[in-house]
Amino acid sequence: VGNLEVTVEDEFTYYAAGAPRVAGATARLLDGYSAGLITQTISDTNGLASFNGVLEGNYLLRVTAPQHTSRDVAVRIEAGSTNKVRVLLPTETVAYNWTVVPTQVP
Secondary structure, rough: EEEEEEEEEEEEHOOOOOOOOOOEEEEEEEEEOOEEEEEEEEEEOEEEEEEEOOOEEEEEEEEOOOOOOOOOEEEEEEEOEEEEEEEOOOOOOOOOOOOOOOOOOO
C-alpha cells in the first residue's frame, strides 16, 4: 500500500499575497478502470487532501470545489511511499442563471 497527498491550487495560489490554496475542495479517488468511488476526503485549510493506505495501482483523482471547475487526473500509487500530486482548479468568476417565465401569445 501507499499514500497519496493532493495539493489543490487555483490562480490565487500564484497571484495573491500569501499564495493561498483551495480549502474545502472534495477529492475523490476513483477506480482507474470502472471509475467507481474508492474513497474521498476534503482538503484542509492549507489545501491538502491525504489518502492513506491505498493499494498500489492506477486511479482517477477527481477534485471539485465551489466556484471552481472540476478536474480529473490519472494517478499511479506506488507501494511504500507517499505519492504527491498538485491539482490546479480554474476559478469560475462568472455564473449565469436563466429563469424561464411562461407567457401566452395571443
